[in-house]
Amino acid sequence: MASKQVSFAKEKVVREFLVPDYYKDFHCKGGNCRDSCCVEWKVTIPMEQYFLLHGLKCKTSVKEKIDRAFRPLLNPTKDRYAEIVHNYDGDCPLHKKDGYCLLHETCGEEVLPWVCRFYPRGPRIDIANEASCANSCEKTLELLFSSSNKLSFEIRSLTFLISKPKEAIPEERKLLYIKVRDNIFSLLTNRDYPLHLRIINLGKYLSVMGENTQIDLNEIDFSFNIPEYDIDENHQLLWSLLEMFDSKYKRLDEQLSEARSNYLLKDVAEVYNKNKEHLERTINNHEIYFEKMLINDLFFKQFPFQNNFSVYDQYLALCGTYVLLRYLTLNLMTNKSSIDDYIDILAKSFTVISHSEFDKLISSFMKRLEIKELASLSKILQM
Numbered sequence: 364m365a366s367k368q369v370s371f372a373k374e375k376v377v378r379e380f381l382v383p384d385y386y387k388d389f390h391c392k393g394g395n396c397r398d399s400c401c402v403e404w405k406v407t408i409p410m411e412q413y414f415l416l417h418g419l420k421c422k423t424s425v426k427e428k429i430d431r432a433f434r435p436l437l438n439p440t441k442d443r444y445a446e447i448v449h450n451y452d453g454d455c456p457l458h459k460k461d462g463y464c465l466l467h468e469t470c471g472e473e474v475l476p477w478v479c480r481f482y483p484r485g486p487r488i489d490i491a492n493e494a495s496c497a498n499s500c501e502k503t504l505e506l507l508f509s510s511s512n513k514l515s516f517e518i519r520s521l522t523f524l525i526s527k528p529k530e531a532i533p534e535e536r537k538l539l540y541i542k543v544r545d546n547i548f549s550l551l552t553n554r555d556y557p558l559h560l561r562i563i564n565l566g567k568y569l570s571v572m573g574e575n576t577q578i579d580l581n582e583i584d585f586s587f588n589i590p591e592y593d594i595d596e597n598h599q600l601l602w603s604l605l606e607m608f609d610s611k612y613k614r615l616d617e618q619l620s621e622a623r624s625n626y627l628l629k630d631v632a633e634v635y636n637k638n639k640e641h642l643e644r645t646i647n648n649h650e651i652y653f654e655k656m657l658i659n660d661l662f663f664k665q666f667p668f669q670n671n672f673s674v675y676d677q678y679l680a681l682c683g684t685y686v687l688l689r690y691l692t693l694n695l696m697t698n699k700s701s702i703d704d705y706i707d708i709l710a711k712s713f714t715v716i717s718h719s720e721f722d723k724l725i726s727s728f729m730k731r732l733e734i735k736e737l738a739s740l741s742k743i744l745q746m
């Protein structure tokens with residue numbers, strides 16, 4: 364075991380956190396994980412952690428591996444100073460064949476880069492004390508999909524190393540966050556309506572809430588004439604969303620080209636209806652899974668209170684994410700039928716959605732496609 368050497372910029376925080384019900388059951392799958400987060404991820408570490416790792420005292424054979432596993436970035440900053448140098452097969456060089464981490468095993472948990480130590484957990488201590496697990500981890504999705512109950516939340520005492528917020532958030536903004544979030548979750552979990560209609564109702568609420576932040580749900584007129592939609596037209600729009608996603612992130616390249624080839628020789632509506640029927644038959648709880656997954660993602664990112672991002676743009680990002688994932692699963696599940704296949708597509712997609720500037724990108728893309736008003740959104744949300 365390495366000698367004590369820790370001096371982090373982050374502080375140890377022990378607090379009561381609001382967490383989703385599955386949180387207590389989360390354990391990393393280690394060697395049983397089908398798509399480990401140690402593979403391909405561009406993990407960066409701060410300067411302090413880089414020098415801490417270089418100063419570790421441990422067995423020479425291990426030390427040589429650790430020193431070669433991280434290298435300074437070309438344009439380093441204090442917070443993003445060095446990156447993991449992956450093996451030729453995209454794996455972290457410290458990721459052992461049995462799934463465990465050589466650094467963790469040899470030097471102890473306290474020297475692990477923060478992201479490796481806590482992932483997929485995302486603690487927040489600014490507008491509220493909250494923690495949840497990212498949908499990019501397959502275990503999170505497995506826990507979410509293990510029951511059809513609505514996602515519930517509970518208080519747990521947790522410890523994290525975390526940077527304290529630079530500025531205090533006014534008490535009334537914190538209260539508003541809780542009220543708005545409760546309203547959002549109540550709309551999204553109202554299973555009297557199909558999920559796309561709940562998302563439209565959420566858009567209505569957010570528009571009205573922009574004028575009157577204190578408005579209650581029972582004061583809003585949610586009536587709405589759902590317009591007819593055209594499968595061919597929607598397909599063109601949705602496929603351009605999928606292509607944008609693929610061109611930026613390349614994580615589902617091969618699967619998407621295969622799905623694209625299904626449309627080349629056949630009628631779009633025929634392929635779409637066949638794919639939809641297959642998804643509904645094989646993953647028959649998929650609407651409930653989508654509900655739980657979206658709520659978990661919104662909780663993770665503190666929707667709609669993300670910084671430097673207007674409420675309506677956050678809503679557009681939510682709609683874009685929903686239709687993208689729905690169309691992705693619908694088209695990529697054609698030759699598959701297991702829940703593991705379904706989870707793999709979604710978890711892979713969330714490695715991008717939850718850990719990049721994806722929300723801003725997709726909301727501006729939706730605007731470019733002129734899908735930004737409730738009328739046009741409601742056409743595409745029905746697919």
Ligand code: SF4
Nearest residue numbers: 391392396400500502
């Ligand atoms: S993706 Fe999740 S389950 Fe898999 S190795 Fe990472 S933390 Fe563990």
